[in-house]
Amino acid sequence: MKVLISSRSFGKIDSEPIDMLNNAGFEVTVNPYDRKLTERELVEMIGDSVGLIAGTEEITEEFLKNAKSLKVISRYGVGMDNIDQDVATKLGIKVCNTPNAPSKAVAELTLSMILNILRRIPESSSLMNDGRWLPQMGRSLYGKKLGVVGLGRIGKEMVQLVKPFNLTILAYEIYPDNDFITSYGIRLVSLEELLSQSDIISIHLPLMKETYNLIGEKEISLMKDTSILINTARGGLVDEGALANALMNGTIAGAGIDVFTEEPYSGDLLGLDNVLLTPHIGTFTEETRKKMEIETVDNLIKSLREIK
Structure with missing residues (x-):
């Protein structure tokens, strides 16, 4: 055979x-x-x-x-x-x-993206390699509010991984595991509330007709101008054009994207200083x-x- x-x-x-x-x-x-x-x-x-x-x-x-x-x-x-x-x-x-x-590896990449963006590590490294000593003022993760969109295997792994950072965790989940939610002190909220209140939004959903472009222009407009958006789940969950416009206009502070609607990616997110892009390496x-x-x-x- x-x-x-x-x-x-x-x-x-x-x-x-x-x-x-x-x-x-x-x-x-x-x-x-x-x-x-x-x-x-x-x-x-x-x-x-x-x-x-x-x-x-x-x-x-x-x-x-x-x-x-x-x-x-x-x-x-x-x-x-x-x-x-x-x-x-x-x-x-x-x-x-x-x-x-894949759960642990994807959660690790998600956390590394969050820390890299908050502490502006890619920018600092680039400046150092150019021979310029210009410390970049970053932000701490400790004590922030994390919004987890999707509490499946990877979403749960993410919650467990960030426990030492003393985060307030909001979650949007249609089929919640109530025992897990109670154990980790998670607050289950609507997507709109999660987007408007979270400092960091991390997406962990499958791609289906119902979730295609789940995060579009309207949803991004609800976010804080200091917030960052992370997508290590599936390309197509985030409207990449709307995200690029928001990053260029300062609607949100930053983003980390590992997955794209079409791969290899060649869209408007390339070249922006406030986005961290990786070539679908979540499980790599x-x-x-x-x-x-x-x-x-x-x-x-x-x-x-x-x-x-």
């Missing part, structure tokens, strides 16, 4: 995940390009593969209808908005993901990637065995 690995980075840190597939008797085809595959390339490569290990490339209806032997898509990551799940379900293709492995640590890859392979093998 054949398995296609379309994710460009899969197996590059450690060979163990691919060894697991080989040892389980699968013939493995790996993405030969150092980039995201196009729909046409996916269609050409899928052949009679029964399994697909997918990254962030678009898994479209056209591709799925051409994947005649495909039984399981094992998503290498959390978000599944790039997969046409309705069509997959109709065709009897099982879709699974790795929701547990050696430890997390290896754990995710093994979980992805386990999901694939288990699901194929269950179908048999």
Whole structure:
């Protein structure tokens, strides 16, 4: 049986995940390009593969209808908005993901962005490298008000990670875990109240029709002019054009963005002094990637065995 690995980075840190597939008797085809595959390339490569290990490339209806032997898509990551799940379900293709492995790494990146922006570390480093000794006045995180938009796995991990900073934590969550909220003294509020009261807003939601451009011009206008916005969740949750205008106009103080509607990103946020941009590196640590890859392979093998 054949398995296609379309994710460009899969197996590059450690060979163990691919060894697991080989040892389980699968013939493995790996993405030969150092980039995201196009729909046409996916269609050409899928052949009679029964399994697909997918990254962030678009898994479209056209591709799925051409994947005649495909039984399981094992998503290498959390978000599944790039997969046409309705069509997959109709065709009897099982879709699974790795929701547990990335949580700590994404929360760590979120916290590092907050600290870097508040203490103006990128600006200070840039000035030093230019030979200029100009200390930049920053702000402390301790005692601030943090608004967490989405209290799923990563949102909860974020709350636990910032506990030593004595923050007041507001949260917007449609399906709240009341025990967790009580344990950490979180105040559950509306999105509008969270945006208007928080010093830092951190987004941890999946991308769906209901959450697309959840943070747009209207929502950003509710925020304090001293607040910062962090998105390490999914591109498309924040209207990037509205955010760029707000940063240029001083509507908010700063932002940290790791995910974009279209990647690689080439929009208006580039070149702004008050935004910290990273190229979708939320889960990009050696430890997390290896754990995710093994979980992805386990999901694939288990699901194929269950179908048999």
